[in-house]
Amino acid sequence: MRDDALAPAAVPPLTGGLADSVFETADRSPTLPVLARRTDAAPGVWEEVTAVELRDDVVDLAKGLIASGISPGHRVALMARTRYEWTVFAHALWTVGAEVVPIHPASSRDQVEWILRDAGCVAVVVDDEQGIMTVGTVCAGLPRLKHVWQLDADASARLAEQGAVIPLTTVESLRRIVLPDSTAAIAYTSGTSGRPLGCALSHRGLAYPCDVLLAGWGHTAAPPGEQPSVLAFLPFSHVYGLMIQVLCLRGGVLMAHEPEMTAEALASALRTFRPTYLYGVPSVFEKLYKTFLRTAQQAGRGALFERAAQTARDFAEAEERRRLGTGPGPGFDLRLQHALYERTVYRRLRGALGGRAVRGTSGGSSLSRELSLFYEGIGLYIHDGYGLTETCGGITMQPLGREKSGTVGRALPGTEVQVADDGEILVRGPSVFQGYVADEARTRAALYGGWLATGDIGQLDSEGYLTITGRKKDVIITSSGKSVAPAPLEQRLRMHPLVHQAVVVGDDRPCVGALITLDPEFLAHWRAGLALQGESPGREAREENALREEIARAVASANSAVSRAESIRVYRILPEPFAPDNGLLTPSMKLRRDAIARHYAAEIDAMYEARSRAVRRPGTEETADWDESDNVFR
Known part of the structure; x- marks a missing residue:
């Protein structure tokens, strides 16, 4: 606690x-x-x-x-x-x-x-x-x-x-x-599975985290005097x-x-x-990064951008070690490189965002550590926040001067956070909701002794920094009994410029799989940059092979962060994105996993069946290890 x-x-x-x-x-x-x-x-x-x-x-x-x-x-x-x-x-x-x-x-x-x-x-x-x-x-x-x-x-x-x-x-x-405890809003949950639930939020509950953030961090939202x-x-x-x-x-x-x-x-x-403070969901900051990269490549400066981006991450990571007391900070060579890119690259990137923003917050789902370090390195610290509809929004924040990318910070003053034995995050404080409208049973199940069972799973380190690893209900259990949290894999997949969305599947399956959609703008840019020669049929085949290789690299990068048993072994590239219009995303851009699984049930079955045939040993019904990932296009 x-x-x-x-x-x-x-x-x-x-x-x-x-x-x-x-x-x-x-x-x-x-x-x-x-x-x-x-x-x-x-x-x-x-x-x-x-x-x-x-x-x-x-x-x-x-x-x-x-x-x-x-x-x-x-x-x-x-x-x-x-x-x-x-x-x-x-x-x-x-x-x-x-x-x-x-x-x-x-x-x-x-x-x-x-x-x-x-x-x-x-x-x-x-x-x-x-x-x-x-x-x-x-x-x-x-x-x-x-x-x-x-x-x-x-x-x-x-x-x-x-x-x-x-x-x-x-x-x-x-x-x-x-009165402060009067109900101000009935905010409905995103409804990623089942009907959305109406959360009764009081005036006090909505005001409290805002007032605490303004008191402790308000002065950081703009340059001095603005x-x-x-x-x-x-x-x-x-x-x-x-x-x-x-x-x-x-x-x-x-x-x-x-x-x-x-x-x-x-x-x-x-x-x-020209805002001084940015906020958004991870997909917004991912999209901005990919736009920076695409614009640089179109200008013939893609390699320069990638070097500058890596320098930004290295610089931010060294700065993080310094402020956390685990390192001396950026060395002379790194500071020199960073200063060079500040004049040639970073200043222009900030200019594309208005040129005045000093910090920002990402919420709704987890922001990757790599992306947070990139933005910090270019002079715009974007921290990952955490909160729920049931908590009237944010309940954690990065302590000033002790920010740690890859975490959502520490509990706000007056708010308590603890992690249960099964990994579920529990919250208690003034911003916790009044209950679900006309649903006392669900309210009692969510609130116990003043503690809200969030349904999220995570970890608290020795200094109280909270890391979110996924939703409790989203954990995948393969047929071999391996438990896999899909969010980290999905997050790493989306870091590849060609990948727009990803949803990891694998419940009661022999291995973990993924459904992937492509970023249409970056895909068009990528195709234009291939400049493949030859007749159309041959060119299309070579283009498809090149695309397979790119997505295979994205999957390999995602797999590098997990154990072999947790890694993606089969995947499909889908022809259309998940969207609120087709019922596969919530209005807040969260995956409706159950709806996606139902909508693509045939494709998921075919994906695993194709892989099963590929690994089945000749003359027997036994299967070999599902070691190599299978790049299957729909």
């Missing part, structure tokens, strides 16, 4: 609800820019919203909600992209004591129906006509649902007009009766995005909204908004 004091544990106690921060900031610093959004006239220009402007928008909308019959305790779903109106609606709902139910706008009809019914929502906010159509197909079976508001049809302005007759004193009266700024692009429907929103508004961090999740929109937003 650990309770590591990484920062001052004494943060100002919460006395009301999350909406109070909007009003308090407006009173204290009315002209402080708190939000930013793209303008319609010029996509590269950002319109800033001051604290007093945000407060006035929240008040006007809160009046409209009251006039529409929204009362304390009512639940309203926000099924919209990451946009300014999402933030205003959330804080207006919290102002009147209502509860926010975030839903990803790309959720299927069945998912939307389940969440609206399970949460008992009385209203839902959608982006556009598509959202109207989705809700329209299910609302007949939802007698509690009274309102559907469409943002693109000026729902905010219409509600504000409707609420003009409501006095300000009514709004203030409702805001002041919101206002910290964050580009919000991950969905607010996920607790990670929700936590970032709360943290920014409670800490005076300028937050920009980028509703488009495309690579082009993100790249443009980073260049023009």
